[in-house]
Amino acid sequence: MSKELIRLENCTMEFDGEVVLDNIDLYINDHEFLTLLGPSGCGKTTTLRIIGGFQTPTSGTVFFDGVGINSVPPHKRAVNTVFQKYALFPHLNVFENIAFGLRIPKTDPETGKKVKLSEGEIRERVMDMLRVVNLNGFEKRRVNQLSGGQQQRVAIARALVNRPKVLLLDEPLGALDLKLRKDMQNELKRIQQAMGITFIYVTHDQEEALSMSDTVVVMDKGRIQQIGTPEDIYNEPKNAFVADFIGESNILDGIMRADGVVEIFNRRFQCLDGGFAKDEAVDVVIRPEDVDIVPEDQGQLKGTVTNLTFKGVHYDTIVDFYGFKWLIQTTDYCPVGSRIGIKIDPDGIHVMKKSQYSGLFGDYSSYSEEYDEIGDATLELQDEAEEGERNED
Amino acid sequence: MRTKLSWLAGPYVLWMALVVIVPILLVIFYAFTTANSVELAELEGGLAGFLSMFTLENFARMGTYTVIFARSFELAAVATVVCLLIGYPLAYVMAREGPRFQRMAMVLIMLPMWVNFLLRTYAWMSILENNGILNNFFESIGLFSLLNAVFGLDIDHFSLIRTQGAVVLGMVYNYLPFMVLPVYSVIIKLDQSLLEAARDLGANTSGVFRKVIFPLSLPGVLSGVTMVFVPSVSTFAISRMMGGNTQMLLGNLIENQFLGGAYNPHLGSAIALVMMVIVVACMWVMNRFGEGEEQAVML
Numbered sequence: 001m002s003k004e005l006i007r008l009e010n011c012t013m014e015f016d017g018e019v020v021l022d023n024i025d026l027y028i029n030d031h032e033f034l035t036l037l038g039p040s041g042c043g044k045t046t047t048l049r050i051i052g053g054f055q056t057p058t059s060g061t062v063f064f065d066g067v068g069i070n071s072v073p074p075h076k077r078a079v080n081t082v083f084q085k086y087a088l089f090p091h092l093n094v095f096e097n098i099a100f101g102l103r104i105p106k107t108d109p110e111t112g113k114k115v116k117l118s119e120g121e122i123r124e125r126v127m128d129m130l131r132v133v134n135l136n137g138f139e140k141r142r143v144n145q146l147s148g149g150q151q152q153r154v155a156i157a158r159a160l161v162n163r164p165k166v167l168l169l170d171e172p173l174g175a176l177d178l179k180l181r182k183d184m185q186n187e188l189k190r191i192q193q194a195m196g197i198t199f200i201y202v203t204h205d206q207e208e209a210l211s212m213s214d215t216v217v218v219m220d221k222g223r224i225q226q227i228g229t230p231e232d233i234y235n236e237p238k239n240a241f242v243a244d245f246i247g248e249s250n251i252l253d254g255i256m257r258a259d260g261v262v263e264i265f266n267r268r269f270q271c272l273d274g275g276f277a278k279d280e281a282v283d284v285v286i287r288p289e290d291v292d293i294v295p296e297d298q299g300q301l302k303g304t305v306t307n308l309t310f311k312g313v314h315y316d317t318i319v320d321f322y323g324f325k326w327l328i329q330t331t332d333y334c335p336v337g338s339r340i341g342i343k344i345d346p347d348g349i350h351v352m353k354k355s356q357y358s359g360l361f362g363d364y365s366s367y368s369e370e371y372d373e374i375g376d377a378t379l380e381l382q383d384e385a386e387e388g389e390r391n392e393d
Numbered sequence: 394m395r396t397k398l399s400w401l402a403g404p405y406v407l408w409m410a411l412v413v414i415v416p417i418l419l420v421i422f423y424a425f426t427t428a429n430s431v432e433l434a435e436l437e438g439g440l441a442g443f444l445s446m447f448t449l450e451n452f453a454r455m456g457t458y459t460v461i462f463a464r465s466f467e468l469a470a471v472a473t474v475v476c477l478l479i480g481y482p483l484a485y486v487m488a489r490e491g492p493r494f495q496r497m498a499m500v501l502i503m504l505p506m507w508v509n510f511l512l513r514t515y516a517w518m519s520i521l522e523n524n525g526i527l528n529n530f531f532e533s534i535g536l537f538s539l540l541n542a543v544f545g546l547d548i549d550h551f552s553l554i555r556t557q558g559a560v561v562l563g564m565v566y567n568y569l570p571f572m573v574l575p576v577y578s579v580i581i582k583l584d585q586s587l588l589e590a591a592r593d594l595g596a597n598t599s600g601v602f603r604k605v606i607f608p609l610s611l612p613g614v615l616s617g618v619t620m621v622f623v624p625s626v627s628t629f630a631i632s633r634m635m636g637g638n639t640q641m642l643l644g645n646l647i648e649n650q651f652l653g654g655a656y657n658p659h660l661g662s663a664i665a666l667v668m669m670v671i672v673v674a675c676m677w678v679m680n681r682f683g684e685g686e687e688q689a690v691m692l
Contacts, residue, residue, distance in 0.1 A: 073592070075594075075596055075600075081593045087586035087590040100591070
């Protein structure tokens, strides 16, 4: 296990009385690829800005290598940031953008004297970095002549050339189109492994988080909902919010009858979870791909297909069980209106404690509601207004 | 871009043609002729007469006015530099402070401009006169008696008005807002994340200013410099009121050729034309110098 590099202890952040971060505790290991994942306004960017030094927590302490750094300004921290909209200097060309940090004299920790890199050394390091981000021959270009993906890579090179211990990335791929995003995801992972440094990555894209990270931190409403490996987060979500935010989930009310036995719809199912009180009310997550469709008479539960969408690899099948609609992803074709039965293996059932999120997610009876919400301009505006307020500070 | 609405620009184009292009052509015509040559040409008639009308006589006389040219450009340059030295920090502080400070500072800067230009300048005259407010104040605190006693002088006032300093003061006072506003509007629009990026990359406060804010604010500085320098170099009111007749500038010289006793619109036009060419050349050089920055800001 590698050693701890950054620790946030009881960090709370308030803007104008509004709590944006609520008593966060988080530690980050050296060489780790850690992702802060959550919807807009969850506090993930604030957390990143606290680590970068652009914001000081209202209360709590940030430790770097065991030393409190709350009062250390950004330019004296061993971290560098890749900003959301790149923030490249428009008056400088690619070479000078990347060389920006190298041209600033650094204080030598031993002699206490300001040390300036030689022009040759700067050139060598910038050229090396251009190779790392695959932008050979671009050094003379103006940054406004570059495409989004190229600007992105200049921003990464500009941060990495300073050899930071930690690279902070604030939704760096947000402005790129899907294909380029996928390429850059691989690219970033490759760079992180090649440079052997810590990446702290902020995103609201769960797929991005799962595919790149060593550790995922799921956040909502200024709190950490779950910390774990991508597999943990997906397979063992801690509450209904995490289950819903990461992938698709059917979330049902259940009662824990005994260790390994959970009751849903008055039927008992085998599961692998335990440690709950007898007869404790719980949330049960069943992933759409963990459900097997069987003939009606062999099913643990029986229902009617109400909706069917072809997705290529599988069908999204909405099935009505006693008034509660489930999403099932299956390669079996079950026409709308047909009666089916389902079977769920014990390892397909995940039991979670009840939380403030219980009952909010995981019901597919309103399958198209999300679509309606996207089309609802008032909701969108509200979201953006909240986001905007936060960005101002 | 051609649209069906382009005819709407028609009145403006016509207006520009009438009040800008035609007068400039007239100035050029006058500059290359003299009262004499026009008269002779009329007598002679024909193409030969028409060609003989044009002469460089006016420009040949320009050497006489070298001192006035030099003084005009020098005072305008000094006023521009002073405006920059005062205006840039002011604009910078304004842009970095909160909205309340910004509003207040903006009102304070604009307030004098709501008062008539002549009135403002007369106010300065009454402050700077030999028996004006400032000298009276020095008198009342016994400054002159003190100086006379200590240095063995015999003065009863400082000569403030009718000096080059007074002319520069008048220029700075009147044109300072034209420096502050463009610089302010460029700095306020700077992307905050650029400043954060600079800090993130290790620049301290002065580094952020030198390497990011100042280079990116150059377009504002350039337009500020233009907007202060051009009216300063051609002013005649400020130099007459603040400089008396001791500090004649190009504006006064030209005015004198058109409205004054030296009536000679041909010479006046020639002087105006030379001044215009020099100003345009200055601006062109400056804009070339700042071209890269302009482009960058358009990003």
